[in-house]
Amino acid sequence: MRASDRAYASLRDDIIEWRLAPGTVLAEVEQSERLGISRTPLREALGRLTAEGLTTAGGRGVVVTGISLEDIDELFELRETLEGKAAALAARRGDPATFEGLQRELLNAPQLISGNHPALHDYYELVGRLDTAIDAAISNSYLAQAMRSLRVHLVRIRRLAADDACRLAAAAAEHAAIAEAIAAGNPKLAEAATVLHLHRSLSHIKATHASPPKEHHG
Amino acid sequence: MRASDRAYASLRDDIIEWRLAPGTVLAEVEQSERLGISRTPLREALGRLTAEGLTTAGGRGVVVTGISLEDIDELFELRETLEGKAAALAARRGDPATFEGLQRELLNAPQLISGNHPALHDYYELVGRLDTAIDAAISNSYLAQAMRSLRVHLVRIRRLAADDACRLAAAAAEHAAIAEAIAAGNPKLAEAATVLHLHRSLSHIKATHASPPKEHHG
DNA sequence: GGTCGAGATTATGTATACAGAAGTCTTGTG
DNA sequence: CACAAGACTTCTGTATACATAATCTCGACC
Known part of the structure; x- marks a missing residue:
């Protein structure tokens, strides 16, 4: 290397x-x-x-670079646009079997999470596989690239939001709903499920940080 | 420098x-x-x-890098998503006066274009000002950045499509419609006008290049 | 005592020299 | 004549030395 x-x-x-x-x-x-x-x-x-x-x-x-609260709002605004579109495209072009499998795994995720030591890594890896599957399904390298560049910042934000087991379980269910809609080949539903999930995620982050986090463009 | x-x-x-x-x-x-x-x-x-x-x-x-026909489709798919959203946001957050002025200029553009030597530069400069105004109006640096990175490729594609005076006049009218919708503060209309314009542009490019252009990723 | 300016210092921007890897051409052998 | 192996050529990757510009400081002057 x-x-x-x-x-x-x-x-x-x-x-x-x-x-x-x-x-x-x-x-x-x-x-x-x-x-x-x-x-x-x-x-x-x-x-x-x-x-x-x-x-x-x-x-x-x-x-x-810093991340202000406004940055998080802007980031999620763009994220909603891109991932919503991506979910819709995946529902049209993706392989149903792939997303059915992911849905099953995601439905089982809460059981793993609620164990003694929350296996955050496993959960994030599973969500990452869903992202990868969507990237592959959309058949649009430019959209995939745009989402990849966004995810870098999102991972950073994730460290700000202390994800508790409760929120993780809810998020897993939301992801499962996305996978289900894609597997069912329903673009509108897939986009709606994605938008819903992102709004919940953003609300959770904002609730966690009622006090402003580290601030902004250095 | x-x-x-x-x-x-x-x-x-x-x-x-x-x-x-x-x-x-x-x-x-x-x-x-x-x-x-x-x-x-x-x-x-x-x-x-x-x-x-x-x-x-x-x-x-x-x-x-090369640009294949599939690349153009993918590029416009992403463009529709981003610019559609941007137009909607601009309609919500932009200053109406700015876009009213741009609309007036765009409505006058065909007269300039239909002159003896088509002043492509002036037209593109005017469209660039519309893009800049939208970028400023959306108040979302991440979305603006995503669109900027797209425009590089779009300028490249533009050189493939031999824009005649007829198409330029039509495009100016479409841009004027976008500016009008933003000035009116109508997000749905602004997005619709943008989507319409992009579809027309893509159709024009594809019609121009019935025979495949330079192909593919180098 | 404060402010402006010049010099020094330090960081970035650029050029070049060196090392390693990959590709190609040549040569020898089957 | 074809194929393979080895050396040579050439390109990228890295290190370092040098130039330039900006900033900080110290001193002098107002």
């Missing part, structure tokens, strides 16, 4: 997991020394992060 | 204007010598182009 790829993955992870706070300046010499590489591959990594919107190239050095 | 910026702008223009054909390999030494810069800023430029989707970083060297 290339050094620039490692640097990119490392920094991306640090930003998404909030180990690098918004507003942090990523000086080239400092970071290249920290990661044990030279400035050249680091610059490529920073360029990719900036293209994704995780950092901004303001004046001197690149700084870690 | 930085050397990497100049290289990026130059290559981007060459690709959009089809001076660099799809499938062309952009070797680093070759291009850096052609542009009179060193490999370092050139690599940054290539990275930006690849992030935008104008080039792909397959195996050895980056190659200029």
